[in-house]
Amino acid sequence: MQIYQPLSLLLFALGATGLNFSYESTRLTEHDIGDFSAITFGDVSSAPSTYEGPEYKIQPEDAAWPSEEQWARLNTTVYGNLLKPHPVGAACYPNRPEYNDSTCAYLLGRATTSRFFFNDPLTALTTWGEGATCLQLLNTTGRTCSQGGFPVYVVNATSVRDIQVAVNFARNQNLRLVIKNTGHDFIAKSTGRGALSIWTHFLKDxxxxxxxxxxxxxxxxxxxxxxxxxxxxxxxxxxxxxxxxxxxxxxxxxxxxxxxxxxxxxxxxxxxxxxxxxxxxxxxxxxxxxxxxxxxxxxxxxxxxxxxxxxxxxxxxxxxxxxxxxGRTKIGGLTFYFTTGSGQVTIPSGRGYPSTPPVHIADAETFWKAYREYLVFAKEIVDAGGFGFGDVTPQGNNTYVFVGTFTLPDIPSDKIKEFYTPLFTSLSKIGVEIPNVRHAFLPYAQRGIGVTPNSFPGTPADTFFISRLLPRGLWAAAAAANNNNSETPRLDAVAAANWGTAEMGYRVTTRAYGPSAEAAGYPGNTTTSAVNPAMRDMVIHCAIFNPKPVVDVLPAAEFHAQHARLRARVDELVRLTPESGSYFNEADILEPDWQRSFWGEHYPRLLEIKKAMDPWGLFWAPTTVGSEQWEVVAADGLPT
CATH class of the missing domain: 3.30.465.10 (Uridine Diphospho-n-acetylenolpyruvylglucosamine Reductase; domain 3)
Known part of the structure; x- marks a missing residue:
């Protein structure tokens, strides 16, 4: 099949008006290259339309791996910004030269409330995507620490020139290249064994x-x-x-x-x-x-x-x-929650908004009826321009906690109570009385210091998950069914499926938001973008979390077994929403039919652009456009 380049792929040179910041004015020139052929520019026009290069990327154990002299020259070329870091968790392992018990204690203590991990060149906050090869733990008996899925070298980019040099070096030397910014990474895009990493974290203007x-x-x-x-x-x-x-x-x-x-x-x-x-x-x-x-x-x-x-x-x-x-945006909101059983429940985070006292529900059936009422109301939140949270956490013995928060930007202060009253009225009709419902208004822009409860890796929340977008059609069908007393609508089936999922011990979360074409505005609604078409018609982003933290997921076979059990639960949602898909940034690293799931009808065009822009397959990460061309496998043939 012949691959052709659309006219709009002809690349225009960047003039001075294209510069945003001073670090973009420092660029690679032919003078910089000199006799260092490893950093020469590529030529897209001379690359074959079908990839004919090496079958694998060079790894540190290969004879073709760049020599120490080449790495030293690369470091000189980027003015000393080439790093060769070790995983921070190495401080916790007595057999590592970096071992230091005080440093290890810091990693599990004060570092978790600081910017330490964000400012580390290797750390990814989701450690299982890297392989969990060097966890920071006070007791590391029986565990080992290795570089694992972390890159070997990192270019700490301070200019466009640094990035150009690193890109050219990786391409010409046939190295695996990864890109890292903050380390928020759910599907292993910013890590990679034997890779050269480009770290854009400090391009801060x-x-x-x-x-x-x-x-x-x-x-x-x-x-x-x-x-x-x-x-x-x-x-x-x-x-x-x-x-x-x-x-x-x-x-x-x-x-x-x-x-x-x-x-x-x-x-x-x-x-x-x-x-x-x-x-x-x-x-x-x-x-x-x-x-x-x-x-x-x-x-x-x-x-x-x-x-x-x-x-x-x-x-x-x-x-x-x-x-x-x-203008300044203010957001009105509130938090409420209910639970089965009569035991003590830790009051959940209200995300800054007033939270109701706990509502104890005697039986699971009523609990899940109340959950269904929230799902129905989620569309109202989206249609009002809001964002909703609705999370179910199993507590064992068929007991659950539901936490609901919704936030409404730019809603008039005299309208917010009128907005949320129908939800609590519908809950009351099924016997769930939410007491002392209160709302508040918070400024959208508040000062921060860049530290959150998710500021460190390896926590119990570091679990893998699978997600599905729930389309607007579920709510339209539910409304029609209610009016006509017809068969059980798909929305009820989704609620029932999530009940079954929670019964198995999985945490079920929903995020209600709707980036419709109308909300997107210009140029999103008039000039096509690559955003998954399923997102334009969604009401809820549902994610199901595996209950076991990463420290319990060690052998690959066990990971796959756990994944298969979780996948079976999400496939219930897939069956109920065949017209929808998933959100690329928060998805299953082993998503089946990911091309359609993440990009739908856009995928053929995206693949064409990828082949034209990157005929070398330089930019690669799991389930990204064009990644079918490459795969990472272990000796046993399992993805790693």
């Missing part, structure tokens, strides 16, 4: 533009460096005083990185769209080492792919320009 114009867009905007995290964006909003930028829910997620590239949901998603819908322009280093701008006017196919097509796939973004909305 942010700037507001009062008047920006491109295409049909005219208004305020923000320039955002690749390493900027949500809390830094929020702090900048506080300082500015009268502007709103869409960010992630977790303040330590990188706004300028994989969050946007994979879609990017957050508190304002139902009102303003996904992170990808905010993007007006991106600066990016591509697989041939060139530095380009992709926007509505140039490199349009790359602009399409980078907005929702997945991180670690089409290039390394150095900065972007995103929409900024006028």
């Amino acid at each position: 942010i700037e507001f533009l009062s008047d920006y114009s491109i295409g049909e867009y005219k208004g305020a905007a923000a320039r955002v460096g690749a390493g900027i995290e949500a809390w830094e964006t929020l702090n900048a909003m506080v300082e500015h005083g009268n502007i709103t930028v869409v960010t992630s829910l977790d303040p330590t997620v990188g706004n300028g990185g994989g969050w946007v590239l994979g879609g990017g949901h957050g508190p304002l998603t139902s009102l303003r769209g996904l992170g990808a819908d905010q993007v007006l322009s991106l600066n990016v280093v591509t697989a041939d080492g060139n530095f380009l701008t992709a926007d509505l006017n140039q490199n349009q196919d790359l602009f399409f792919a980078l907005r929702g097509g997945g991180g670690g796939t089409f290039g390394i973004v150095t900065s972007m320009i995103v929409k900024a909305w006028p």
Whole structure:
């Protein structure tokens, strides 16, 4: 089959107007290359349309692995920014030269309430995706520590030039390349055995533009460096005083990185769209080492792919320009919860909003009827531009705790009680009386320091999970069934399936948000982006978590057995929602039919762009566009 390049793939040179920050003005030149042939630029035009290169990437044990002299020269070329780090957990293992019991105690103590792990070049907060090869534990008896799935070398990028040098070196030396920003990584995109990693974490600039114009867009905007995290964006909003930028829910997620590239949901998603819908322009280093701008006017196919097509796939973004909305946003919300049984229950986090006292329900059947009422109401939350949480945690012996929170940006203060009253009325009708319902208003932008309860890896929450998007059609069918007294609608079947899942000990979470085309706005609703079409028609993002933390998932065979049991539960949801899919950034690392699940009808175009932009297969991570071309296997043939 002949592969052709659409006209919009012709790459335009980046002029001075494409620069967002000073670190982007420092770029690789022919003078820098000199006789160092390992960092020469690639030539897309001379690459064959079908890959004809080596069958595998070079690993440290291979004879072709770069010599120490080559690595030293690479380090000199990036001005000493090449690191060869060890896993931080090595401090806890007596047989490691890095062993230090004081350091180990720090890792499990004060480091967990600091920025330590975010500022580490290797750490990924989900450790099982790396292989859990060097967990930080006070008692490591019987355990070992190795580099495992962590990269061998890391370029701490301080300029576009650093990134270009690293990209060219990895491509020319046939090395595995990975990209890391903050370390929020659910599907092993920022780790890789024997890899060279490009770390964009410290590309931290942010700037507001009062008047920006491109295409049909005219208004305020923000320039955002690749390493900027949500809390830094929020702090900048506080300082500015009268502007709103869409960010992630977790303040330590990188706004300028994989969050946007994979879609990017957050508190304002139902009102303003996904992170990808905010993007007006991106600066990016591509697989041939060139530095380009992709926007509505140039490199349009790359602009399409980078907005929702997945991180670690089409290039390394150095900065972007995103929409900024006028005014300060306030969010009204409340938290409520109910539980079966009469035992003591730890009051859950109210996410900053008032929380009701515990409501004890005598039987599981009534509990799950109340859960179903929340599912029905979730559509109202989305339609009001809000974001909802509805989580069920099993407590054993057929007992459960449900925690519900919903947040409503820009709702008038005199309308919020009117909004939520129907939910609590419907709960009352089935015998679940929620007492002392109270709401509050919080500013969307609040100052932070970039430390959260998820600021460290290896916690009990470090478990694998599988997710499914629940489409709007479930609610339409439920309404029709209620009106016509017809057969049990699919929404009821979803509630019943989740009950069965929780009975098996799995935690079932829902996030109600709806990044419709209307919410996306321009250019998301008029210029096609790579965002999964299933996300445009969703109401709930449902995720089911394996109960065992990573420290209990050691042998590959056991991991696969646990995964198969969890997959069987999610497949019930898949069967009930055949028209839908899953969210790339928060999904199953072994998602079946992932091409359709993550991108639907967009996948053929994305694959065409990938082959044209990266004919070497340089940018690779599990279940990314074009990753079918490569696989990582262990000696026993199992994925690792």
